[in-house]
Amino acid sequence: MSGRPSFPAPKPDPAEAMTAPEVDAALSTLARCSIVLLEESQAEQQRMEELNELSEAGIEQRAADRRARYDAEYALLSVRLRLAIRCANAHRDAAHQFVCWWLDAAMAAWKSAVHGTPMQYARLGAAASDTLMSTDDMAVLPDVDEHTRKLVELGSFLGTPPPSSAPDSDDGLAAMTSDLAARSGLSVRRNETGGIDVVNDVDPEARRRRLWGDYWLEFSIPALPSPGELDALLVNASSESASRLLNASRAVVSAAMAKLRLSELEDTEAAWTPAEVDEYDQLSAQHDGLTRLLADYAQAITENLAEIRASSSDQSGSGGVH
Numbered sequence: 001m002s003g004r005p006s007f008p009a010p011k012p013d014p015a016e017a018m019t020a021p022e023v024d025a026a027l028s029t030l031a032r033c034s035i036v037l038l039e040e041s042q043a044e045q046q047r048m049e050e051l052n053e054l055s056e057a058g059i060e061q062r063a064a065d066r067r068a069r070y071d072a073e074y075a076l077l078s079v080r081l082r083l084a085i086r087c088a089n090a091h092r093d094a095a096h097q098f099v100c101w102w103l104d105a106a107m108a109a110w111k112s113a114v115h116g117t118p119m120q121y122a123r124l125g126a127a128a129s130d131t132l133m134s135t136d137d138m139a140v141l142p143d144v145d146e147h148t149r150k151l152v153e154l155g156s157f158l159g160t161p162p163p164s165s166a167p168d169s170d171d172g173l174a175a176m177t178s179d180l181a182a183r184s185g186l187s188v189r190r191n192e193t194g195g196i197d198v199v200n201d202v203d204p205e206a207r208r209r210r211l212w213g214d215y216w217l218e219f220s221i222p223a224l225p226s227p228g229e230l231d232a233l234l235v236n237a238s239s240e241s242a243s244r245l246l247n248a249s250r251a252v253v254s255a256a257m258a259k260l261r262l263s264e265l266e267d268t269e270a271a272w273t274p275a276e277v278d279e280y281d282q283l284s285a286q287h288d289g290l291t292r293l294l295a296d297y298a299q300a301i302t303e304n305l306a307e308i309r310a311s312s313s314d315q316s317g318s319g320g321v322h
Contacts, residue, residue, distance in 0.1 A: 017118030020309060023109050026124055027302045030102040034295055037098050041091040048088040051081040094129065096220065096291045097204075101127040103294050104211065104222040106301040113309040114233050127211055127222070132202050141200070141210045144184050149198055152181045156188045156196045183217060185210035219256040221294060224249065236311040241304040248297040255290040258283040 018026070055077055104127040112119040122137035155177030181188055185208075187201035200210070208216050212223040225233060230249060234242040265272070265280050272280070 016121060018121060018124065020113075020306075023112075023119050023124075024306065027102070027106055027109060027305070030105060031299060031302055034095070034099050034102045034298070037091070037095045038291070038295060041088075041095040044084070044088040044091040048081070048084040051077065051084050055081050092291075096294075097129050097208075099291050099295045099298065100208070100216075100220075100222050101129055103298040103301075106298045106305070107222065107225070109305060110233060110301050110308065113305060114236065114312050116312070127204070127208055129204055131204060133207065135202075138200055138202060138207075141185075141207060144186060144200070144210065148180065148184050149186065152177055152184070152186055152188065153196065153198050155180065156198065182206075183209060219259060221252060221256050221290070224253065237304065237308050238311070241307060244300050245297075245304065248293070248300045251293045252290070252297050255286050255293050258287040262287060 058074065058077075105124050108123050108126075109119055111117070120140055122133070122140045125131060125133070125137075126140055155173055158173060178188070181198070185201050185206040187199050187203075187206070189197050189199060191197045201207075212221070215221050215223040224230075230246070234245060237245065262280065262283050265276060265283075268276070
């Protein structure tokens, strides 16, 4: 060994276009990692359900025996169940976010292949979980419209809390401004002179909101192509590939929309009819499968991307419309 410090290999320029093999390799890695996290999430869910069954099995027995309430074995089971619920929920959310990253990257690569536009390194990782982005890399994200940014700036200025003794503190305005900033992927900070700066938040959750807007805020999914855009993306795909991609897209939309009907039923004040109870159970099961459906969609794009890329290239080379 030379004793000299070891430096990491230079990172690619985020604005540099990825090659097709690099895109395919990146999506394959995303697929593999997503599947690992989904399997771990399922294991944690199963463990939680098993502990819950054990807990419920002894509820009546413990209720009849006052001494059992203070039994160490029961207390241990309760503690383990509480921790298992927390762990299962954390794994579920992490797996969902990771799969959404995979689908977002896959759709970006799909659009790049069809339209012949470059796929940038930073765009691939725009929705990366547990990863911060540099200011330069953040440029690949959609811009927050100037009207929203100005509203946040004005609201932050007007809603700045005065001294606590002042009677005119507008907590409502500050709360609304904070909510608008968070929903838009913005962050409000004090600068060195004490003024207010509204900047693009680099946190992964803020980036998801910038990338996907109401799709993420309302349905917890990446932004999907509009019907017209989807038709354009499928124009050069084989009938088999187009059918698979279209069905995968429809399944995601259907599962996401189930959330709206679930909310309607939950807001119903009258007693539910047997039919509504059955509908709620069916919709809940459908919505619970959303993460898997998102993974199926991402997998369909990943596996058909090479074919779509080749078909789009052929159409471009022959002067066809793509």
